[in-house]
Each structure stands twice: as C-alpha cells, then as structure tokens.
Amino acid sequence: MGERVESGAGEGSGYRFKVPVLDLGAHGPGERRDAAERRERVLWAARELFAERGVAAVSMYEIGRYAGVGQGTLYRRYEHKGALCSALLAESAECFAGEIRERARSEEPALAQLEHLLVRLAGFNEANAPLLGAIRDAAGGERRSGMYRNPFYQWLRATVVALLSRAVTEGEAGTLDVECIADMVLAPLNIDLYLYQREGLDMEPERITRSLRRLLASGLRGAG
C-alpha cells in the first residue's frame, strides 16, 4: 500500500503523474510520501483561495497557513508565488502543448500552423489571465528573465522556431533570423500587453488575433 506510482492518472487532482514532457514543477517522482502529500495540500489550498478571492489578493503566507504548512515547507517546494502558479498551470499548459503537437503531425503548411498556434495562445491568455499575470509579477528584479526561461515559454519558442524554419526551407517564407523573430512573433501576445489591450483598451480577442495575423502575413506594407 502507498507505493509510488510512476504513471497513470491517480485519484487526486489528476495531473500529478503525467509524463513530464514539459515539466513545470508539478511534482518530483523521487519525492518522499509525506512531502508529496504536503505538496498536494499546498496546491489544493492555493486553488481554493485563488478561486475564492482572486490570485492577486492571496499571499504566500496565507496559502501556507490554509494548507497547514510552514513557510519553510512552502518555499522549499515553490521558490515564489510565480512558481506555484506555474505548477497550477501545468495541466492547462500540458493540454495546450498536446493540441499543438498533435496538429504539428498534419501536412498543413508551417505558417498556417503558426497562425493557429497564435490564435490558440490568445485563447490560453484569455483562459488563464490571472495565473499568467501572477507569474509575470513574480518575474522581476533578480528573476527578470524567469518569464522567458520557464519551460512553457521555452517550449513555445522552440515550437515557433521549428515552424519558422520549416516555412523558410519550404519556401513559404523569405529568409529570416528565426531565433530572433520567434520571440518577436510571440511578443505581441505577452500577458501584460494582452491584458492592457483587453481591459485598458477594450479590444476583443478577435481584433487582437486578426491584427497579429495581418501583421505577420505581410508586414505593414502589404495589402490589407
């Protein structure tokens, strides 16, 4: 009883034992049983409190207390609030990645796939804005690059690089510095700008994705 299971969705939250294709600190498989249990408790407490009062209004201290876990324990698992939020996002991210990867197997041209990826990414922003916002907030000062070094962005970036490269070799796109352009293709959907356009400027998601597609399709000069 109580054996550590390496795969297969157990009871609980259901995402702990997924294959770590894209690992955001969801769990470590070599974890002591009590530690794993506490990790669950922390994630559960966070979900609970976030749902009740919104991500921004909940402090790490509260999460710890609500989970019945000391500060030390809390911070050992999740270096900061952003890391905890990344863990909570892992399931959605995994799912998003899965969908994109699925599509990658089709014969569809690379640029069409890229377009699709971006539209889906806007949807991901839309669906996970509060968590994404908190992750961004935690990535300041010493952790400036945290936002870009995290596994999700890295995967996103790598995927875009791959699609762009394919587009170039298949003659769909002109020559491009794909490494550099990949970031620029993703930049307009960074969560800060996205939220500003959505909430500050009252733009619809469709408007945002339409403009981005237009821009990427033919730049500023091209025909509208």
Add this chain to the structure above:
Amino acid sequence: MGERVESGAGEGSGYRFKVPVLDLGAHGPGERRDAAERRERVLWAARELFAERGVAAVSMYEIGRYAGVGQGTLYRRYEHKGALCSALLAESAECFAGEIRERARSEEPALAQLEHLLVRLAGFNEANAPLLGAIRDAAGGERRSGMYRNPFYQWLRATVVALLSRAVTEGEAGTLDVECIADMVLAPLNIDLYLYQREGLDMEPERITRSLRRLLASGLRGAG
C-alpha cells in the same frame, strides 16, 4: 530671491524646469519651496545609490534614509520605486521625444520615420535598461497596466499611431487597425524581452533591430 522659475534650465540637475511636454513626475510647479528641495534631495539620493550599487539593489527605505527624509515624504512624492525611476528617466525621455518630434517635421515617408523611431527606441532600451527594468518591476499586481498607462508609453504609442495612420492614408501601407497594431509594433522592444535577447540569448542590438525591420517591412512571407 528664491523665486519659482517656470522655464529656462536652472543650475541644479538641469531638467527640473523644462517645459512639461511629456511630464513624468519630475516636479510640480505649484510646489511649496521646502517640498521642492526635498524632492531634489530624494532624486539626488536615488541617483547616488543607484550609481553605487545598481538600481535593483537599492530599497525605497534606503533612499529615504540616505536623503534624510521620512517614508511618508518619500511615498507622497513617488508612489513607488517605478515612479521614482520614471522621474529619473524624464530627462532622457524628453530628449528622445524631442529628437523624434524633430524628425517628424521632415518630409520623410512615415514608415521610414517609424523605422527610425524603433531603432532609436532600441538605443533607449540599451542606454536605460536598469531604470526601465525597475519601472517594469513596479508595474505588477494592482498596477499591472502602469507600464502602458505611463506618459512615456502613451506618447510612444500615440506617435506610432500617427505614423501608421499617415502611412495608410498616403498609400505606403495597406489598411491596418492602427490602434491595435501600434502596440504590436512596439511589443518586440519591451524591456523584458529586450534584456532577455541581449543578455540571455546574447544577441546584438543590430540583430534585434534588423529582424524587427524585416518583420515589419514585409511580414514573414516577404522576400528576405
């Protein structure tokens, strides 16, 4: 003696009395004399400490103490560290804006001017990275949109909108949702991404601006 001067560069730091074309909280002209003096002391202390130890390593508390000013006073002037940094940046920003405005008077085509603006903006990032970083860091949580609502970004955005509009009416560009696209044109040069590309990926500024120009000129499809 001690009259409040409204224009003309006085002795001191030299930027206090510039016309507030673009006002970032550099000063208020109807300010009590002692208050103005303390404001100077705070800015001086900040410059001093930032120069000595780097922006990120200096706390508001320290700045207050170094300036010989209480917390209340400090925070009355500058709501948070980001606001203080904006004030320190005011001179450079004013100068940047002046240069761009100057150029705007020429006959040069709108898109060429936009291109120039972006190259100069990369230079601005380069020259003011630490302050810009701190400003960004302060714009989280409640203040999420602070980065975009601040006068500098608003001016930048308005300028790009104007240039794009002109490009469209003069037939240089196809039809565009200029309001939406303006943000997207600026997004690739946001300070977080810029620093990640510069420091994390070791890209040269020229590489960044070249890619951005290429992207804006003809999107992904166009010939390299």
Add this chain to the structure above:
DNA sequence: ACCCTATGCGGATAGTTGTCCATTTAATGC
C-alpha cells in the same frame, strides 16, 4: 525490529513596501 541519515518540517526572523496620522511648517491675508 532497529538504526541511520538524507530529506523534510515549520516557526522565528530579517528586510522591504506602502499606509496612516499626529505634529510641524510655509505661505497667504491682515
């Protein structure tokens, strides 16, 4: 069953941000 140790625990604590408010002070009108 017992021991040993790597691992985990949690509360105390230091450092920081931002607010509050009783007190002080500059400027204005007389």
Add this chain to the structure above:
DNA sequence: GCATTAAATGGACAACTATCCGCATAGGGT
C-alpha cells in the same frame, strides 16, 4: 509682525516575502 490653514513631514506600523536553522521523521539498510 501675526494668525490661519492647507500642505508637508517623519516615524510607527501592518502586511508580505523569503531565508535560516534546530528538530523530526520516512524509508532503506542490516
């Protein structure tokens, strides 16, 4: 000069993040 008052002051304080470290314990080895 002097009174009045709106503005400004500074330090106490509450909330939060993140680290540290002495103590507890799970789980493998014997």
